[in-house]
Amino acid sequence: xxxxxxxxxxxxxxxxxxxxxxxxxxxxxxxxxxxxxxxxxxxxxxxxxxxxxxxxxxxxxxxxxxxxxxxxxxxxxxxxxxxxxxxxxxxxxxxxxxxxxxxxxxxxxxxxxxxxxxxxxxxxxxxxxxxxxxxxxxxxxxxxxxxxxxxxxxxxxxxxxxxxxxxxxxxxxxxxxxxxxxxxxxxxxxxxxxxxxxxxxxxxxxxxxxxxxxxxxxxxxxxxxxxxxxxxxxxxx
Amino acid sequence: xxxxxxxxxxxxxxxxxxxxxxxxxxxxxxxxxxxxxxxxxxxxxxxxxxxxxxxxxxxxxxxxxxxxxxxxxxxxxxxxxxxxxxxxxxxxxxxxxxxxxxxxxxxxxxxxxxxxxxxxxxxxxxxxxxxxxxxxxxxxxxxxxxxxxxxxxxxxxxxxxxxxxxxxxxxxxxxxxxxxxxxxxxxxxxxxxxxxxxxxxxxxxxxxxxxxxxxxxxxxxxxxxxxxxxxxxxxxxxxxxxxxxxxxxxxxxxxxxxxxxxxxxxxxxxxxxxxxxxxxxxxxxxxxxx
Numbered sequence: 028x029x030x031x032x033x034x035x036x037x038x039x040x041x042x043x044x045x046x047x048x049x050x051x052x053x054x055x056x057x058x059x060x061x062x063x064x065x066x067x068x069x070x071x072x073x074x075x076x077x078x079x080x081x082x083x084x085x086x087x088x089x090x091x092x093x094x095x096x097x098x099x100x101x102x103x104x105x106x107x108x109x110x111x112x113x114x115x116x117x118x119x120x121x122x123x124x125x126x127x128x129x130x131x132x133x134x135x136x137x138x139x140x141x142x143x144x145x146x147x148x149x150x151x152x153x154x155x156x157x158x159x160x161x162x163x164x165x166x167x168x169x170x171x172x173x174x175x176x177x178x179x180x181x182x183x184x185x186x187x188x189x190x191x192x193x194x195x196x197x198x199x200x201x202x203x204x205x206x207x208x209x210x211x212x213x214x215x216x217x218x219x220x221x222x223x224x225x226x227x228x229x230x231x232x233x234x235x236x237x238x239x240x241x242x243x244x245x246x247x248x249x250x251x252x253x254x255x256x257x258x259x260x261x262x263x264x
Numbered sequence: 265x266x267x268x269x270x271x272x273x274x275x276x277x278x279x280x281x282x283x284x285x286x287x288x289x290x291x292x293x294x295x296x297x298x299x300x301x302x303x304x305x306x307x308x309x310x311x312x313x314x315x316x317x318x319x320x321x322x323x324x325x326x327x328x329x330x331x332x333x334x335x336x337x338x339x340x341x342x343x344x345x346x347x348x349x350x351x352x353x354x355x356x357x358x359x360x361x362x363x364x365x366x367x368x369x370x371x372x373x374x375x376x377x378x379x380x381x382x383x384x385x386x387x388x389x390x391x392x393x394x395x396x397x398x399x400x401x402x403x404x405x406x407x408x409x410x411x412x413x414x415x416x417x418x419x420x421x422x423x424x425x426x427x428x429x430x431x432x433x434x435x436x437x438x439x440x441x442x443x444x445x446x447x448x449x450x451x452x453x454x455x456x457x458x459x460x461x462x463x464x465x466x467x468x469x470x471x472x473x474x475x476x477x478x479x480x481x482x483x484x485x486x487x488x489x490x491x492x493x494x495x496x497x498x499x500x501x502x503x504x505x506x507x508x509x510x511x512x513x514x515x516x517x518x519x520x521x522x523x524x525x526x527x528x529x530x531x532x533x534x535x536x537x538x539x540x541x542x543x544x545x546x547x548x549x550x551x552x553x554x
Contacts, residue, residue: 055407062404063411066397073362073396134366144366149331156332160529164285165278168536172544182537189534192473192495193527194299201302215304227480234481 030258035251041065042249080105108148111139184221191218270546273539281536288532289525297524307499310468310489313439314347317466321438322354322427326453327364327371333445333472334367339519340470340497341367341443342375343504346516349380350508354427356437358392358413360401360448365394365417379510386425393417398448399456406434406460435464443470451478454486462486470496494522 041061048058084098110116117139118131135141173179190196196214203213210216247253291297303311317323325344329337348355355376357368368391376383383389392413395401404412409431415421422428434440434457442450450469458467466488471479473493483490491500497519510516 059404059408059411062397062400065400066395066404066412069398069400070396134369149334152330152332153335157335160289161282161285164529164533164536165281167533168276168281168540169278171537171540173541182541185537186534189530192493193523193530194301195527195531197300197302215302219305222476222480226477230477231481234478 031254034257035254038256039249039251042245046249077105077109108140108143111143116140187214187217187221190214268546270542273543274547276543284532284536285529288528292524292528295524296521297528298520299523299527301495301498301502301520301523303499303503304496306483306490306492307496307503309484310470310491310496310500311347311503313466313468313488314344314351314353317351317353317438319352320354322356322431322436323348323439323441324356324358324434324437325368326358326360326440326442326444326449327368328360328442328449329367329445329472330361330363331367335522336472336493337443337445337470337497338367338371339494339517339522340491340500341371342518343497343501343516344441344443344470345371345375346379346510347504347508349376349383350504353439354387355383355389356392356428356431357389359394360398360442360452361445362394362396365391374515378512378515386420387427390425390427391417392428399452402448402452402456403460406457409433409436433461435461437465439466439468441468441470444475445472446475449475450487450490451482454479454482458486494519494526498523 041064044054044057044061047054081102084102087098088095088102112133115129115131115133115138117137118128118133119135119137121127121130121132124130132138133140134144136145171178171182171185173182190199191214196218200213200215203209205213205216211220244253248256314323325341325348327341345355357372359365359368372389372391376389385391393416395412397404401412409428410422413422413428416425416428422431430436440453440457442453444450444453450467450471453467453469458465467486468489468491469479469487470491471493476490476492479487479490491497499519501516501519505513505516514521
């Protein structure tokens, strides 16, 4: 009952309210309540995420699997940030309430939490993202091969976009007058043609397909036909 | 019989590629290479959308990215904040990403406080901060902003902040701008914000290069303007700086600074693709000869 019937009822009611709110003005306040529940649950997901992080990494450390040292560093960093953030350790006192420790600003660079964010976390995540450039370059050299018509088309498109996304596009073809019969040879023109016509047309088709799929799946969930989100092997409804 | 030099490239140690990419980025940065940019239609549309907002109106800027994408998105965020402040628009900051709030805080410090010291917190700008719920936040804001945000990011009740005290729903804003690196972001603002009240406000978006294909279907109708990656930021910066110059162009000029390394890196990528294909052809013909 608790494992199956109650979740189905909550989902059916919430879904129906959200749909009704689009058509009935008086149902808007109900949908707002459902939205507040949703947003609170989304916040709880962060706790679940933290729990999952602990489970995965503690298991790796306890079994001393390869790379367990990284897990230890992950957990040490996690607990450090959690502690200095949660208890506002080293927070800069609030001028309006200098004696109230928890009123202090813990996000400023003068506090341990802010310092760690600005000078450790931020550069590290930026570095991780920047590493992509190196791997993309390596992949471009090894995998981007003109083996058939499709890959040749892909290569041609890549060259146009790569050049048009920089000043090279204007340097190479900017001398062609915009209003002339040869304007289609300008790289900026070709980029717009590719992105706004070919790419957008394909993406619109995909987007409409996804929207129809989402609508169909939502309807199945609201009507209680699709119960795949329920725990398997739970008690009967 | 030994392989030709081109065919031998098939076995090239990838560390040489890493070195070439590192140099192609480092040298333009060290030499401060800058190239002229020519604003495209998307950057112009974004600029015009901000220009069309009446002076004194309130705009909502959603910082939906984190430090990982800041290299690509921060230049356009800085230019957008400067543009709004130069036009004397009231700015409400918020974030759908947990770390977006810190990005907004940094932008307030570097741009708003630096170039627009007359901007007062509470009357000219407000920082709402992050709320969990992804598109749920937008959906609730569409009908009831005070229910979603009872206080600003520092815990001050919205009712005691003149700028947002009377805000009921998203129609209080003339323009919504989302600088986003993915989900939730500009796409969700169009679907759940614009979708709820299509005529109430304009939406402009800034996005990373890899995300742009998801946003293109919404431009230019649902999304009036769009800034795509560093290139879009550089073009937009030019338009903003031409009309509203700043004392320290290095702050509202990071997009153009970053276009130098991007140009050289893109040329390297093209060279690598060509070399890779030549090596493949050389390897094949060698194999055929045998």
